[in-house]
């Protein structure tokens with residue numbers, strides 16, 4: 153398959169994951185609303201919000217970095233996604249996974265957040281700065297168990313390429329990392345709770361105290377871009393977790409079912425639990441999940 | 455309360471003692487003795503909580519009546535200490551050194567009644583009425599209706615007067 | 629929005645059409661520039677002194693679609709000025725639940741489309757309202773809840789409460805009552821949605837069109853004007 157063809161299919165798969173990520177967002181809002189006994193917004197509400205935000209007639213910018221914040225963010229989202237094979241064995245939905253490995257993907261996960269931090273900082277709103285510092289602190293903390301779990305995986309499968317990791321898990325569901333290396337999976341799933349920023353770890357976006365977190369100053373199409381990225385980035389993360397720990401997917405239906413249930417873990421936890429303070433959540437991440445991660449690394453290195 | 459009044463009587467010129475109920479009483483003290491009485495009440499009698507400071511404008515007697523309401527946490531009694539000051543020269547000693555929150559009441563009293571408290575921090579800063587230029591609005595000789603009519607435009611009624619309308623509806627023959 | 633207001637309220641029409649004063653008043657340098665007189669000298673260059681410009685609309689067909697999207701996704705800046713704002717809390721609870729209409733509260737004016745004036749407006753609050761309203765990115769809509777915002781209500785003779793909020797910012801929908809029930813507020817929101825879908829809620833452009841008139845009114849009651857003339 154030549155390169156132009158590959159790029160074309162990468163765009164299509166990007167579109168698919170955006171739509172799926174945004175739909176998941178809508179479903180999550182619906183679920184939260186039902187848990188609270190409300191009807192909740194329609195499932196397609198995220199799409200309406202994006203159209204609305206992009207149709208705002210005026211916009212305020214605070215400088216170059218302010219522009220670049222959302223751009224970095226969405227670049228991080230797309231970058232994360234582009235190096236993940238979406239469907240195992242499919243020539244169409246494998247993006248550029250032949251040229252990158254899981255470390256590159258982890259770097260891209262970090263990259264978007266950092267760009268956003270710079271951009272939000274230039275917005276000059278004190279709440280953005282508070283939220284950014286909280287967010288970066290928490291991100292550094294949950295990155296530790298996640299990185300340990302990836303190291304454990306690398307030791308287990310003797311490779312860093314995502315495609316090969318998925319290939320090693322094929323066959324029966326007992327080959328999934330979930331069953332062959334459960335400690336690493338638990339550590340990584342807890343890290344994912346932090347990544348998705350639902351309830352125990354939602355202080356970063358703190359909907360009540362520091363209104364809406366880093367994007368406090370972002371409006372109009374900036375916000376539309378950020379909301380689109382939520383779909384892409386959220387979808388990319390889920391696909392990555394599915395590939396690393398749950399045996400990947402060989403067709404779109406399997407992908408949808410698996411990512412849905414992976415996401416539901418953080419949603420169920422989020423709907424049921426109150427919130428950690430930043431220092432508590434950092435302490436939490438550096439305690440149990442990190443310990444699990446270290447044990448799993450030791451198990452496979454001995 | 456009665457005994458408290460009798461004991462206070464030995465040190466201060468308190469009078470006009472009135473008991474409202476078992477746990478609430480008022481008494482009046484001359485302006486010059488107010489701060490020493492409040493200090494006495496706070497340090498010795500256990501009235502450690504300043505509930506509020508209010509003012510009543512007695513236009514006819516040409517005076518403001520300030521009320522300092524104190525609360526005693528051990529007996530759960532309230533004591534209102536009243537002091538009458540002249541309307542022509544409304545200056546009063548501050549109590550912000552006794553209770554930190556006193557300065558907020560003093561700012562408010564300055565803003566609303568024009569009572570000055572020399573030395574009280576920020577007392578001349580606007581608190582609620584930012585950019586107010588008229589006379590202090592809570593004084594009784596300030597006509598708030600006339601002021602409001604002169605300053606803010608009124609929306610005229612664009613339907614019927616309710617009184618007329620209901621009359622026509624209910625008693626059309628009158 | 630303009631023609632609705634004027635059609636329904638004959639008295640507003642006469643007043644809205646008072647010609648702006650000849651020449652430039654002290655807060656306007658020329659056609660496109662403001663003086664920002666209220667600011668201290670060293671802060672003046674922190675703020676933009678350009679006069680706001682009318683926002684362009686797109687082609688009618690696209691605009692209709694966008695208006696529909698806007699009406700389906702209203703983000704509220706709930707400005708709890710008075711007691712009427714207490715009615716906003718029930719609106720997000722399970723009983724009334726505005727989120728099913730696609731509305732959600734947004735705590736920052738930058739991201740909100742709809743500012744709710746919840747009750748009486750004192751001078752001190754009016755200043756904040758003007759500021760928040762101007763910081764919103766538009767098309768922006770205003771819903772004023774409570775009698776106090778309409779004609780002063782029970783504060784009709786108060787020394788510190790403005791009686792007609794529509795002299796200071798353009799209002800799209802009023803909800804009467806002291807205080808209105810949440811159902812009434814919901815009905816107000818639905819009315820606003822109809823207006824938006826019909827393309828009649830153009831408060832932002834009206835504000836800029838009559839910018840001089842609104843500014844004169846605002847400056848008349850806000851005596852210590854210590855903010856920029858237009859808060860970007």
Ligand code: SF4
Pocket residue numbers: 710711712746747748773774775776777781782805806807808
């Ligand atoms: S109309 Fe009634 S409820 Fe509403 S702000 Fe006025 S007094 Fe309060």
